[in-house]
Structure formats: C-alpha cells, structure tokens
Amino acid sequence: MKNKFSEKFSSWLLGEVDLTEKIAEEKEQPSAVNPSKKDEEEETKIIHSLEKKEIKLSFKEYKVLSVIFCVILIGILTATVYFLPTFAKSDVPAVNEVYEHYVSQGRDETGAVNTVAGMILDYRAFDTLGESFVLFTATCAVLILMDDKHKTPKKEMHETVNYSRDPIVKSIAKILIPLILVFGAYILVNGHLSPGGGFSGGAILGAGFILYAMVYGEEQALKVLSERKIKAVTICALSFYCLAKSYSFFTGNEFNGVHSVISAGTPGDILSGGLIMPLNIAVGLVVCCTMYSFYMLFKRGRMN
Helix, strand or coil: CCHHHHHHHHHHHCCCHHHHHHHHHHHHCCCCCCCCCHHHHHHHHHCCCHHHHHHHHHHHHHHHHHHHHHHHHHHHHHHHHCCCCCCCCCCCCHHHHHHHHHHHHHHHHCCCCHHHHHHHHHCHHHHHEEEEEHHHHHHHHHHHHHHCCCCCCCCCCCCCCCCHHHHHHHHHHHHHHHHHHHHHHHHHHCCCCCCCHHHHHHHHHHHHHHHHHHHCCHHHHHHHCCHHHHHHHHHHHHHHHHHHHHHHHHHCCCCCCCCCCCCCCCCCCCCCCHHHHHHHHHHHHHHHHHHHHHHHHHHCCCCC
16 A cells, blocks of 8 residues: 555656546536535425325324214214203203292393393393303404405495485385384383393394495495494493493392392383393394494495
8 A cells, every 4th residue: 555655646746647637527526425406406306295295194184083073072962962851851950940930030020021031131141241242242353354454455346236226125215214223123122021122123223224224325324323333332332231230230139238229110011120121222232233334344345
C-alpha cells in the first residue's frame, strides 16, 4: 500500500496525473448523502400514497364502528321498549300521586280550566321557559350563520312571484290576515280556559305576519314588524316570563311565609289562572317572532 501511494504521489509531483478531471467526474456523479430531485419526488409520491391508504383504512374503520354503534343503540332501545310497562296498567309509573294531584287539585290550585295549561305554565313553568329559550337560541344561531355582510357583497334579490300585483290574492289577504291575527290572539288569551295557549297561538300569529310579508312585500312588512321590534319583543317576553315565575315560585313556598298577591281567581273567568294568561302571551310572542324571523331570513338568503 505504501509503494502504491508513493508511486501515485511521485507521479502527481512529476505532473503525470491531472486532478481536475477527477474532481469534474466526482461533481457529475450524484452524491450518496444528498438525494436528487427525482428521488425526492419519488419519496413524496410514496408518502402521499401511504397517506391515501391510511385515510381509506380509517374511513373503512369509521364505517364499521358507526354500524356497530348503531346496532348496539338499536338493541338498547328495543330492549327498553320491550321492558316498558303496558298501557293503562295499575303499576305504570305515570299513574302516581303527581298525576292524581294534577287532575284532582290542579283546577283549584292554578285556577285554569285547561289542565295542560296549568301544568306546563304553573307546576312545570321553568321547563316551558327552557323551551322558549331554545327558540330564542335557534334564532340567534340562524342570525349568526347568515350574517355575512362583511364577507360577500350584497346582491339584489328579485322576487320570482309578486303577490302584491295579484288583485285576487291581495283582496283575499286583506280579509284573511285580520281574522288570522284575531284568532291567534284569542288562542293566546283563552289558553287557560280552552285548548290552545302560547305555542299554538304564537304559531297562528306568526303565520298571519308571514302572509302579510308575502303579499305586501318585505319593505312594508318591516314597517310593521322590524328587526329591532322583534328583538325587543323577544327579550322583553323572556325577561317577563323569567321574573314572573321567579316571583311565583318564591311566594308559592310554604316555608318562607311569603304569599303571592296574585290570586288564582274563579276558574272559568277570563281573568283567572293567576299568571298563566300573561305567560301564555309571553310564550306566544316568542314563538311568533321566531317563526317570522326564520321566514324573513331564509327568504332573503342573508342579513341586510
């Protein structure tokens, strides 16, 4: 080895070997440490293919797990239905002292002839408050999702059908809209005396305002029921409901010694039922504003 090295070294000193050619050859050859672009592209392709395979496998696993979960859930629900007590049996949990109390003493305690109204707006009034807040929350969610005034420019909405130009529809609407609104108000006010109440009366009122907006146009409808009025009515109705029932529950407690100044009245009279009629009106206003807001929002497609 030493003789070979000394010979090459001596030949290099004598000028017999040109090292520039050797250096050029080494530059042309690809280095083993740094891979070429082709190798990098192949590696990226392999990585992408592996990722696709993993995604396909995970998606298949998701399908299998979802099917297994649905089968287990169906089995649990079926077993639950199977073990439920039969209808009108003496040992049914629904047939207990609460049910008997509602039927036997509900009219005297609440002053409402309609037992259902007395139950949902007196005994279980906070439950009904939660349902009203569900409607309010749904309205807020739709407002947030459809409020894109800072994202997309406003486009002019052209009506496909203009009912205001139809003389038959307009003349019939003039007769029907007042009747619908009066009937909705009747259902609200008499909810403690007859079948009806806040939810059904509010739905009728909302249908009347929707019909008015369809026939007379959005601009005319906004003059009657604008966005500010809807927000103010909804917030005031929910606030009144919350404060009224808080007062009722506080004064209805036998242990604190505080009695309510609002009496149940004579069952059957229009001014009876304590706070049931005002609470029916509050719930009806929330339902009416929610229905009307949904119609106007989806009709426009976006917020102004």
